[in-house]
Amino acid sequence: MTAMTTAAVLFKAACPDCRGCFELGAGALRLAIGATRRTTFYSFTCPDCGSAVRKPAGERIIELLTGGGVSTLRLHSTA
Numbered sequence: 001m002t003a004m005t006t007a008a009v010l011f012k013a014a015c016p017d018c019r020g021c022f023e024l025g026a027g028a029l030r031l032a033i034g035a036t037r038r039t040t041f042y043s044f045t046c047p048d049c050g051s052a053v054r055k056p057a058g059e060r061i062i063e064l065l066t067g068g069g070v071s072t073l074r075l076h077s078t079a
Contacts, residue, residue, distance in 0.1 A: 020048035
């Protein structure tokens, strides 16, 4: 019998403020899916400088982040 281990998923990210490059686990990222491209984004806090970072998320990014276990918030229109 062999033991199966699950490797943690890491996502490469960069900070536009300090230009740091790093890897983040799913728990460090948040994904918001809105009705438009403008309201669909992912965010994280830079581990190097502490800046709040928000970047647009297209279909491929959404697929990768949700598949990797990133917490997702679906924004609903009030219209």
